[in-house]
Amino acid sequence: MQIALFTIFGLLAVIAALNMLLQRHPINSALSLVVVMMSLAVLYWSLGAEFLAAAQIIVYAGAVMVLFVFVVMLLNAGEEQRTKGSKIASIAGFPGAAAIFCLLTFIFLKNRAALGNTQLSGLYNGAESNLTRIAHALFTNLLLPFEVTSVLVLVAILGAVVLARKEL
Amino acid sequence: MVPTSYYLILGAVLFCIGIASFLIRRNIITIFMSIELMLNAVNLTFVAFAHMWGQVAGQIFVFFVMVVAAAEAAVGLAIIIALFRVRQTLNVDQVNLLKN
Known part of the structure; x- marks a missing residue:
């Protein structure tokens, strides 16, 4: 059951990410990214993180990507011209990215037994829900970081309003 | 039963596509x-x-990453709008004022 879920949505995420890479129009890339985020929400759910699955859909697919689509439409962004790109990207970038990928895959496959298996579980031990544990940690030990985050969001809102004004 | 390493490899694949x-x-x-x-x-x-x-510590970290990413997206897109007002382009090759 879980292997089917993982295969379907993992493949969907990878295909949509590749589509985002290959499409030339920004709006197509944005919609592909929405598919990636939805698939990742399903994978979060399969790992027992229901709260994050909901937050992923609401915050990322719902809010952030709508903002992206709005900006693409506001600026009337057309197809991008293909240019050579920077030299450093082809010399150091792609081999570097490939090396990072090979290294990570090698390490993960080598330590496959030590990393263990995942169970399809909504609840940890069935005792209390994932949301209860997150809320308990967030509002007791991590209360100060949580409040600092609210200040950060406020500063971000003010910054966005100031930066997007007509006369800068 | 899916090995945890498969999820980690999927994360690596998506990260490298992002790069x-x-x-x-x-x-x-x-x-x-x-x-x-x-x-x-x-x-x-x-x-x-x-x-x-x-x-749940890892999930709480993801929650904070999401909040910071949302704030970053708002500020970054505002900067893109301001940049477009000045340069009339979205192509990064044409935004090279510091280079000259």
């Missing part, structure tokens, strides 16, 4: 979207490790 997209694409909005893709890949890794250890 490639960041390097290939010339549109500043798409470059910004590839940063979001890389953040999402790292979030998947965090959730997989949180599941492996049976603790």
